[in-house]
Amino acid sequence: MEAKTDRRTGRRVLAWLGGIAGVVVVGVAGLGGWVAWSLNASLPQLEGTATIPGLSGPVTVERDENGVPTLTGPDRVSLMYGLGFLHAQERYFQMDLMRRSAAGELSSLFGPLAAKFDTPRRVHRFRDRAHAAVERSSPEQRAMLAAYTAGVNAGLDGLKAAPFEYALLRQHPQPWSLEDTLLVVDAMYFDLQSSDGWDERRLELAMDQLGPLMANFLYPKGTELDAPLDGSTLPEPPMPASYTPAIKMGQAVPRQDGAPDNEAMIRGSNNWAVSGALTGTGAAMVANDMHLGLRTPNTWYRARMVVKPAGSDTPTLDLVGVTLPGNPLLVVGSNRHVAWGYTDAYVDTGDVVILEPVDGDPDRYKTPDGPKTLEKHRQVLCPAPTCPSITIEDSDWGPVIGTDAQGHKLAYRWVAHDVGAEVMTAGAALEQAGSVEEAVAIAHRLPIPNENMMVVDTKGNLAWTVVGLVPRRFGHDGTLPTSWADGKAGWNGYLSPAEVPVIANPQNGRLWTANTRVVGGDALAKLGFGDYALGSRAGQIRDDLLAKDTFTEKDLLAIQLDDRAPMLDFWQRLMLQALGERASDQALANLVAPVESWGGRAAIPSVGYRLVRTFRSALVDRLYQAYTAPLAGPAGDHANDLISHQAEGPARRLLTARPAGLVPPGYKSWDALIDAALKDVRERIAQNGGDIAHFTWGDRNRLAIRHPISNIQPLLSPYLDPPGEPVAGDLYQPRVTAPSFGASERLVVSPGHEDTGLFHMPTGQSGHPRSPYYNKGHEDWVQGRATPLLPGATRWRMTLEPAKGALTP
Structure with a gap:
């Protein structure tokens, strides 16, 4: 679900905020009493009644012990109002940061030092585009935007004090506007797609500096690990005979800070589905975990939303899943007829x-x-x-x-740039889809960041397709910068629904995606190459699905928690070979036993896994550092984005063949490269205290999930952040987990059987540290517990009552 730079933006923004606003927080340190009052006064209302203008009928809000609300109202628009009220009371600072980041307006909150972040985003003028989209919106779209906006502002006004973050920053929250809801969608485009075409520019730069043969070798479109649904393969780019860059290389290879763990955090996700023939109920089943930067509060806000027309006891709509604060629509979940989940499609947009x-x-x-x-x-x-x-x-x-x-x-x-308010009507239509066929048709007109949609229904059907606008190119394939001056190349609008690839009801009853190439041939030519993720996760999910004939919800959760690492088998064998060839080195000899017994899993106590993983990262990093050194200067701000998502393929081929003409610059031989990587491993052990027994994967993979304010002022971390405990998982298997990156939720559901559906997410519902359910449910996510999708027994109940007045569009 991330410009390659933008896909790392979450971490960079938080680090940047620390440099900007630490002074601000220190400046208010003397106002402790006022801040404490503000902290308590900004708690959301959990019980009682709020009388609010604009509602067409009462909306009840029943929260369970984890703070998950069930909203019940007479129509969908009223529920948008109610959800806006809850979003504002629980998550307004998060919403504010999202709209400002999309518009390039963080400087207005944090001052001139935010200009470096704002400038490349302001270039896209999304504030102006969102305003224009509202102006041309249909009455139905405007009514939805108006209801949600009114609910947000009523929720904000209903707090006794502004959200506590504003007190610490000595700022006042600005009201929500209709266009802000669209800006939140724009913010996700920045997070999930390239905003500056770096992939194309990088390939052109590599071709200029390294030559086409070396460029295509280092930046292949796929590898042997690809696991597309149609079984297609791509031709393997030839390996050059020698390395001949356009500029003369010296012997010294520059090292980046953080090597050898310079891994790209692939904003993406896993999803898969099985047909009704493979479940015990006849309904199909879907699993989804969306991988994003982890923070407090969570990206998502859980909700159940039930429409009961006045005078009726029978719901006409029953939604459950997650929403995105700043937008009133269900993102992923179920409506009791259809259930769906997303992964970033990485098509060329x-x-x-x-x-x-x-x-x-x-x-x-x-x-x-x-x-x-x-x-x-x-x-x-x-x-x-x-x-x-x-x-x-x-x-x-x-x-x-x-x-x-x-x-x-x-x-x-x-x-x-072409996204408008259609996201509201199409999103609302998807919420009411009654079948896979209906959902797929709606998905092709839903202008959200392009996603692999996995959708299932109660009749046992399942399908994959791509959601969002897909360019119809002519005269070029989009892989390199191109002139459109003579009209021989460009875009001819967007693919029609009939042109967008769909795979439905495959014979084996199984579908899967994990941000990798899904199709080949003509279908792939339509979608293009958007720097797909490595195929290791997708292949492992496929193999897990093919290993069983029937599935329950817990079976699909087990796949989400699969931390085995078959991709690293190659590197474990290579490391053992290298250690055997250097048996006389006692320091290296001590590594043999844990590498031999590594277990093949990203398990918390595993020393061997961390050794193999560090060795692999060191080699891949050093290879790309050496070969792409001529690109580092021209790459500018992208100098740390030169490692391909498909680097596993070229690295394996090079280290298997070890051609004399391709010894990396700065090394006398391939053995010298391996010596350097082993030295990196030893240095990491020394930095960790020197005792190899303590060099565990859990010690390396320790959570570092931060609230934006604790990132500004670390002294507040004990009060705002979840514990920094070790977690299983890594980046290249289904259980994707890193210190501040990973599964932002795990969902398993079969429509019509939501009562047996499973869900958990990190950090919890609330953005307020004094909330009774702050970080509640987080430990279920850490441990991978099978907790219910549906909200539990009511712990707090409140009612939003209509009052005189009407919504102002």
């Missing part, structure tokens, strides 16, 4: 367009309709006198995002 200047004038560019002049928009990033202003340049194809090696300006054509 943006293109870098080379702007050809007219007569050497950089402000004029060629188009098929003749010369045009760049539109310029000057914007001040925040009200502070010292806040910088920027000039945004817009072309017919999108904003200018930089220049190429020849000095040509580059524009970025991105599907996110």
Whole structure:
């Protein structure tokens, strides 16, 4: 579900906030009594009645002991109002950060030091685009936006004090607007897709500096680990005979901070489904865990939403799953007829367009309709006198995002620029789908960040398709920056629903995705290559599914918790071979036993797993550091994004063949490279205290989940953050877990059988540390317990009552 830079943005933003706002928190340290009062006064209302204008009928809110609400109201729009009320009272600071990050407006909250973050986002002018989308929205879309917005502002106004984060920052929350709900969707585009076409620019840079043969070898489109649903394969790029970069290389290989653990956190997810023929009920079943940066509070807000028309005891709609604070729609879950889940599709949703200047004038560019002049928009990033202003340049194809090696300006054509309020009506329609067929048809007009949708129904059907807008390209395949000046290349709108690939009811009754290539051939040509994830997770899920003939919810949860590491078998064998060849080195000899008995799992007590994993990371990192060194300077801010998601393939091939012409620059031989990697392992052991018995995977894979405020002021961490306990799992198997990254939820459900559905998520429902359910349920996620999807017994009950007044669109 992450520009490659943007996919790491969550971690970078939190680190950046520490540099900005620590002074602010220290500045209010003397206001402890006022902050304490504010902390208590900003708690959400859990019981009683709130009388609010605009509701068409009463909405009851029943929370269980984990704070999971069941909202019951007369119609879906009233529930949007009610959910907005809850989102604001529980998560307003989170919502505020999302809308500001999408619009490039964090400087208005944190001051001029946020300008570096805001500038590349402000370039896309999503605030203006969202405002325009609201202006052209249909009455139905506007009514939904208005209901949710009114609910949010009523919830915010209903607090006795602003959310505690604002007290610490000495700021006041600004009201929610209709366009803010669309900006929250835009924020997810930044998190899940490239906003600057780095993949295309990186490949072009590699071709220029390393030559096409080496570039295609280091950045392949797939590997032998691919596990597409259609069984297709891709041709393996040839291995070059020698390394001949365009610039002369020295002997020293620069090392990046953090090596040898320079791993790309692939924003993505797992999902899979089994048909009704493989369950005990006849209904199909879906599992979904979405991988994102982990923080307090969680990205998602759990909810059950029940529509009961006035005078009726029979629900006409019953939704359960997760919502995204800032938006009133169900993201993933079930409506008792259909259930669905998402993984980031990694299809190619943006293109870098080379702007050809007219007569050497950089402000004029060629188009098929003749010369045009760049539109310029000057914007001040925040009200502070010292806040910088920027000039945004817009072309017919999108904003200018930089220049190429020849000095040509580059524009970025991105599907996110065309998203409007249709997300509201299409999302609401999906909530009411009655079958897989209906859900798939709706998905093709739902303009959210492109996802692999896995959908099942009560009749036993299952299907995979891609949700979101998919460009219809002509004249190019989108893998390299291209000029569109002569009209021979570009986009011809978006794929029609009939053109989007669908796989439904396969003969074996099983479907799976994990951010990898799903199809080949013509279907793949339509979707394009958006830097797919390595196929190890998908292949392991496929094999787990094929190993059983029938499934329960707990069986699918067991796959989500599978921490075996077959991908690392190659590296364990290689490490044992290397240690055997260096048997005279006593320090290395001490590593043999734990590597031999490593267990093949990312288990907390495993020393061998951590040794093998560190060895693998060191080798892959050193290989790419050496070969891509000529790219580091021109890559600029992307200098740490030069390792391919498919690096496993080239690395295995190189270390198996060890061609003399490809000895990495800076090393005298392949043995010297392996010596350096083993030295990295020994240095890591020394940094860990020197005792190999304590060099466990759990010690390395210890949770570091932070609230934004504790990241600003670490002294508050004990009060805001969950414990930093060790966790099983890693990045390349189904149980994806890293210190601040991993499964943001785990869901297993069969529609019509929600009572046996399973769910847990890290950190819990509330964003408020004084809440009685703050971080409640977190330990269930850590331990992988099979806890219920449906809310439990009512612990707190409140009612939102209509009052005189109407919603103002």
